[in-house]
Amino acid sequence: MLFGKLLPREGNFFELFNQHAAFITEGARAFMLMIENYGNLELREKYATEVVNAERSADKVTAEVNRLLHKTFITPIDREQIHGLINAMDDIVDLLQDATETMQLYDVRSMTEEVIRLGELSAKCCERVQHAVSLLAQLSRTDVAEAAVKTCEEIDKLESDADRVMRSAMSKLFREETDVRELIKLKAIYEQLESISDRCEDVANLIEGVVLENS
Template structure:
């Protein structure tokens, strides 16, 4: 039954793929921002633009959900998946705006590493979502979800080490507060990617 519905309701999967691609684009902009502060405002603006595009995809998905009588996945799963994916870009936008508003002049290697882990997670999310239209891909999808879990765990370790170093070595309290906020936002991006992976794993269990 699941397979028969696919051709008529493929639009949902197209929208998921569009959003996942935007998550990767936003993450790449964040890594670029962390690599070169000379382009800070350009990168922040780019992330904001990508986030707005993602909002449109999210809106279109939910609108389609309301208009579609029979959906290829559970309605609640569709809603949870697209909104959790949207959370990823909301947080990337928050990170960029926070760096700009806090007037941070120099980023740490730990913050850059967290941004790289965000990108790694987003790329795995994109890969998993791209396979979701066919439950014959379930084994590969689950392997990608495990990779997301591993990357999120890596981000936890990086943040704990970064916080320890920050409270131990940073003499400027204001700078400590600023960097702490950046670390927490970026680590939360990986948490939201893990949430997406958990939703996808649930979809596989229900439909494979």
């Protein structure tokens, strides 16, 4: 009986996942508002700060998850899955911050249609990640598990769309951009934005793995 009282419980991993996913979506929305209002310096800086704040808040959740892993004996899903999932999620918000900082450091003057489109796809991916993560706690239900897999498939499709936009953007950039400095700047930004959807796909793959192992 005493051992049962001393044994660490499973912790609030699912709640922490949901908190982190909310910060991902918050960061993605702020990023979109930043690039949509890029010509307004005041709004640009306001939304850039919101992206940074979301990333810092997400970092705190990641640290809490990793701390709990060291303290918790019984976890709701495999320990490696928890570790892999929270770190893959953290990569998403890190990339949002990286893209924001790159635009500031490179002194990008205006947004292209391709940046806007890649940003939109990234934001949609982040929203679907949040939805998929919200289903983790109820995967024992068949309908929830099916909904999670469907959401992961939607993320995969969005990532494929981002790949196509990226290839088209790169082709146009190297054909039409005559200023080498602008070419280098935009190439870096396109690559970072496409990487966001890649990391969202990584999260989707991990969630699909959790579904398969728990169905």
